[in-house]
Every structure is written in C-alpha cells, then in structure tokens.
C-alpha cells in the first residue's frame with residue numbers, strides 16, 4: 001500500500017541531478033558558470049518541484065530559464081536616466097567601445113611588463129604612459145596608480161612624510177563618504193599646515209608658512225562645492241614663483257581629469273592648464289571627466305614623477321593591467337560616453353525626449369519638461385547642463401529600477417523624471433519599452 005502511494009507521488013518524477021546536468025543547455029553554461037553554481041541551480045529547480053511550486057515536468061524548462069538569466073557577475077547593467085553624467089553610484093564613467101575592447105584583450109596574457117623584442121622585463125604600462133604624454137605634452141613624465149586618492153597619498157607621502165604639506169583652509173575638502181583630505185594626509189605621516197581662512201587665502205599666507213620643514217605646497221580643487229561672495233584664492237600660476245624660489249614642489253590635485261579647458265565647464269580646472277601654469281605634479285581621477293576606468297593619474301616634471309614611482313608605496317597602489325589597458329584606449333580610441341553626454345546636442349536631445357513621450361502616449365501622464373543635467377561625481381558643482389526630461393508619476397520610479405533593463409530615473413519634486421542625456425541613443429527603444437511596462441504595471445494612466 002505504502003509502496004503504491006510512493007510510486008504515485010509526483011515528487012518521484014522529479015528529474016535526477018545527473019540527468020539535469022547532462023542537458024545540452026547545462027553543458028553549454030559550463031563555460032560561464034562553475035560546477036558548484038550549476039549544481040546549486042539544479043538543486044533549487046528540484047526543490048521548487050519538491051515543495052510543489054512547479055510540476056516535475058517543469059523542472060528542466062525552469063532550470064534552462066534560470067541558467068539563461070544567471071550571469072557570472074551580480075552587477076546589473078543600468079540605463080542612467082538621471083541626467084547625471086558621472087554618477088558615483090553607477091560606477092562613474094561608462095567606458096568607450098575602444099576601452100571595452102581593450103579590457104577583453106587585457107583579460108588574457110599581455111605584454112604589460114615585458115619587451116617582446118628582447119624578452120626582458122620592461123616598464124609596466126609603457127603604452128599607457130605614452131598615450132598620456134601624447135595627450136598632455138606639457139608633462140615630462142606620467143605615472144598611473146589605483147585611483148585619485150591613492151595618487152594624493154603617494155604624492156604627499158613621498159614629498160611630505162615627516163614634514164609639512166601646506167594647504168589653503170578653503171581647500172580642506174571632504175570628497176565623498178569617508179574621504180576627508182585632512183584624514184588622508186594625516187595618515188601619510190605628513191603634517192598638514194593650513195593657511196588662510198575658509199573664504200580667503202593670499203600668496204603671503206603661503207609665503208609665511210614655507211620653511212625648512214615644508215615638504216610641498218598642495219593645491220586641491222574643491223570639486224564638489226562652491227564658495228561665493230567675499231573670496232580669494234591663489235591660482236596655480238600665483239604659487240609657481242613661490243615654489244621655485246623656495247625650492248619646494250607644487251602639487252595640484254585637479255580632481256576631475258579634464259585634459260584641457262572645456263568651454264562647456266568654464267570653472268572646471270584642467271590638467272594642461274595646471275601643468276602650463278607651473279605645477280610640478282598634477283593629480284586627477286581616470287573615471288570622472290576623462291571618461292575612463294578607475295585610475296589615479298600623476299603627471300608632471302620627470303624628476304618628481306620618478307621620485308614618486310620609486311617610493312615603496314607606489315607598488316602598493318599600482319594600477320592593474322585592465323585599468324592600464326582601458327585608460328590607454330580611452331585616450332587613443334573614439335569618444336568616451338562621458339564626453340558625448342556632456343556635449344549632447346540640445347536639439348537632438350529634445351527630439352528624442354519628445355519621441356519617448358509620444359511613444360508612451362499616456363494622454364498627459366508623460367509630458368516633456370525642461371530639465372538640467374549635472375556633471376556629478378565631484379565635478380563642476382552647480383553647473384547646469386540644460387536639457388529635457390519626460391515627467392512621469394513618482395510611483396513609476398521603483399518599477400523602473402526593478403525592471404529589465406533596470407532604469408534609474410531622477411525622483412524630484414514628487415515626480416519621476418526620465419532624462420535621455422546619458423542614455424545611449426541605441427538604447428532608446430529598450431528604454432521606451434521599459435518605461436511602458438512600468439507604466440502598465442502601475443495600471444495605466446494613473
């Protein structure tokens with residue numbers, strides 16, 4: 001009797017693990033997913049049948065669907081519809097096609113530190129260094145490290161440890177969560193010597209502070225806020241003579257990594273100008289306005305850059321082959337998405353936005369409104385990038401974020417704003433479909 005009931009139990013018809021692992025779809029997924037992940041996915045499909053969520057016959061199709069949806073990375077691609085070009089929470093700069101290709105190449109064995117002609121070890125990332133120097137002939141030498149913070153730590157450690165680093169009080173910045181300039185420099189063993197006041201610092205303030213204990217003069221771009229009103233700061237060119245006269249290096253952290261002056265961002269400092277104005281070392285991030293991978297760039301006088309490169313800390317903050325490859329390709333290859341978004345043609349942006357609103361055809365629920373984009377990510381604070389957005393009910397936003405593809409809109413003033421500035425034009429249709437299904441899920445014209 002018991003045996004008969006067991007034979008009828010549908011759970012006995014659940015496919016066996018070995019049979020499921022032998023499915024051609026599972027075999028095909030072996031190149032993407034580990035054996036442990038495959039087995040775990042199989043077990044979960046079987047468990048769903050055991051608990052009665054699906055029928056035994058549906059285990060194989062459910063497994064195939066699970067595998068198709070399973071990627072080796074948990075990171076999900078996001079359409080950035082916020083209008084914020086360098087979005088910290090979305091990984092800052094999306095890479096150019098050339099940089100993505102370079103990542104694929106660099107994923108294998110590559111001659112990152114080898115001279116193939118002679119077979120001996122070579123300078124690491126020589127091609128990247130050459131590309132940087134070609135882009136910025138104002139610099140004599142270049143060094144790439146892990147990120148901008150690491151570049152700053154390396155420079156202040158190598159030039160200022162046990163000595164004083166002179167900084168204007170108005171440039172005492174907190175860059176982002178957990179990164180305060182003062183803490184960072186204190187951690188290097190350098191003593192921070194503040195000069196001036198929050199709103200005004202003069203050349204004489206620097207001159208009074210320079211002495212036998214001075215390791216370097218440091219100028220930091222306050223990249224995420226702006227002081228206005230009764231203010232004064234000494235520009236790089238103003239500090240050059242003092243630095244030369246007293247024989248102390250002048251280090252300038254420009255932050256965003258703009259190579260040259262951009263009329264679209266009139267206040268944003270750039271690497272070329274800082275070098276031309278007399279900085280011994282300039283520091284910048286690779287993944288802000290340069291539009292490349294995470295990296296810290298150090299460029300300037302050969303003697304100083306080589307001193308930094310020889311410091312033991314340089315080894316601890318060195319850039320990996322993937323970043324070196326992507327950075328070189330960002331400089332040498334076609335335009336980076338950051339530059340495209342920053343200089344998006346306003347007429348074309350309006351056309352695309354109107355098309356999106358029309359395709360949604362929601363009788364008033366989707367309207368085109370003026371909307372300013374932003375540079376974001378510690379660059380050009382307060383500088384608007386005039387454009388447009390499709391305005392939707394606020395309740396659409398969480399549905400868009402949870403959708404496929406995931407879309408991150410801007411939620412502001414009780415509305416969900418979809419700004420196309422940072423959405424590649426080739427993705428407009430996918431975006432339209434995502435918004436439409438979010439609106440459908442919300443229940444029509446609400």
Ligand SMILES: *Cc1c(COP(=O)(O)O)cnc(C)c1O
Nearest residue numbers: 147148149221223254255285378
């Ligand atoms: C962003 C920024 C940094 C830090 O660079 P990361 O690449 O984020 O480490 C340092 N200084 C300034 C002025 C910045 O804007």
